[in-house]
Amino acid sequence: MKRNRLLIIWVLSIILGLSACSTDDSGEPVDPTDDISEPTPQPQPEPQPIDLSAYDNGNGVMMQAFYWDVEPRFGWWDNLSDKVPGWADAGIDRMWLPVATKGQSGGYSMGYDVSDYYDFGNYEQHGTVETRFGSREELENLITTAHDNNVEVIADIVINHNSGGGLEYNPYREKETYTLFDEEHGNASGMFNRNYEYFYPNSVSEYDPGSLFYEETNLDHHRDYVQEWLWKKDNSVAKYYQNVMGFDGWRFDYVLGFEPWVVKAWLDEVGGFSVAELWDGRASVLRDYVNETGSGAFDFATFYKLEEGLDRHEDLNRLNDDMLWKTHPEKAVTFTANHDTEKDSNEDNYIKSSNKMKAYAFILTHPGYPTIFYSDYENPDFQEEIKSLIEIHNSIAVGETEVLYVDDDEYVMKRSGTDTNPGLILYISISNSTKRRTVSSNWNNVTLMDYSGNSTYNPTSDENGAVTIEAPANGYAIWSITE
Structure with a gap:
């Protein structure tokens, strides 16, 4: 009985040794101390304004x-x-x-x-x-x-x-x-x-x-x-x-x-x-x-x-x-x-x-x-x-002027720009709180920024140009594209 127990221990040690010596997808041995977890997400760069x-x-x-x-x-x-x-x-x-x-x-x-x-x-x-x-x-x-x-x-x-x-x-x-x-x-x-x-x-x-x-x-x-x-x-x-x-x-x-x-x-x-x-x-x-x-x-x-x-x-x-x-x-x-x-x-x-x-x-x-x-x-x-x-x-x-939305405390206007100029969207609010509104822009899949510097929000338009912009409380923002 004693000899059988020793045999079992010997077999288990071989199995454990083999399992500790795994390989990566290339077949190369991988050190068991290596960290093979998912990589840490890197912070995305801040949108850069156009010149x-x-x-x-x-x-x-x-x-x-x-x-x-x-x-x-x-x-x-x-x-x-x-x-x-x-x-x-x-x-x-x-x-x-x-x-x-x-x-x-x-x-x-x-x-x-x-x-x-x-x-x-x-x-x-x-x-x-x-x-x-x-x-x-x-x-x-x-x-x-x-x-x-x-x-x-x-x-x-x-x-x-x-x-x-x-x-x-x-x-x-x-x-x-x-x-x-x-x-x-x-x-x-x-x-x-x-x-x-x-x-x-x-x-x-x-x-x-x-x-x-x-x-x-x-x-x-x-x-x-x-x-x-x-x-x-x-x-x-x-x-x-x-x-x-x-x-x-x-x-x-x-x-x-x-x-x-x-x-x-x-x-x-x-x-x-x-x-x-x-x-x-x-x-x-x-x-x-x-x-x-x-x-x-x-x-x-x-x-x-x-x-x-x-x-x-x-x-x-x-x-x-x-x-x-x-x-x-x-x-x-x-x-x-x-x-x-x-x-x-x-x-x-x-x-x-x-x-x-x-x-x-x-x-x-x-x-x-x-x-x-x-x-x-x-x-x-x-x-x-x-x-x-x-x-x-x-x-x-520059460009044609279009009022996208207006009510008693919000006013949103778009300048359409030209083939070589992106234009802008103005958002004025006299509300006592920050306002956000989804509007139709001329920019598809583009991250925007407020060129007045009154908002740090950076929305991205979808494939149809729809984008949610904001105006600060009792203030204004002027939106256009980033680099």
């Missing part, structure tokens, strides 16, 4: 280079000269200057009380030589600096009302009026001298379109003399600004104060970029104006829909209403703030600071020519975000 600079689409952005009552007085032109190179690097291609000539308020004037159209800070009148913004030499240096940085300079043109002339008896009003503009009375340059015959009413014009400002000095554009000095003569306001001062285009102030044919005649004579301040929130009115004049117009329809949707009514359905850019994108100059809206005490005329970036995200992803307000860009809380939005606008904000 937006490779998608330069030729778009640009205009800077409104002032706010109401800018400081420092007499140093504004130099201040802007220092900022122009940085603006150009950020993608700004035009800047709109305040009225550059002497107003009745002299060194305190923002220029809208225009007195001498040819005094750029080089004549002693109204208590100062320099304008509020500085000297003529400093203005000329600013314009040169802008052109050296491929930035066009837009002049603010006030051709409705004048201010700062001398008193004279006006037989058409049967009283004394401040309608005498000559070398001793508010027009030291001696160019475009005026008297009561060139303001409404006069010997040939009884019609007075009226004015919210200085109605007794409302220029009559039907008078040949006025037309000659404003745009026809070789040294007219238009040609002097263009050919001598170097301005590249025009922002027409308060065009409700004169007929549309005036702007058309000006542009037919001298051309140049043009945008009219027609303060009306109806897209149909703006549309009629640009068709009649050939000028662009500030898209007040978009401004008010943004204010209503984000602020007043908190209903993003308003963002799907009629706006000028929908029919005339090349003529619609969009904006979220300007010198008037920011100083206006009417809360329905400005967009709250807490909603500004959502408004900028809208105008910088939709068609139209966006304007950045100086005070917003120079706000350290906003600047980097605005720079990022400008980069997106000047690269992937």
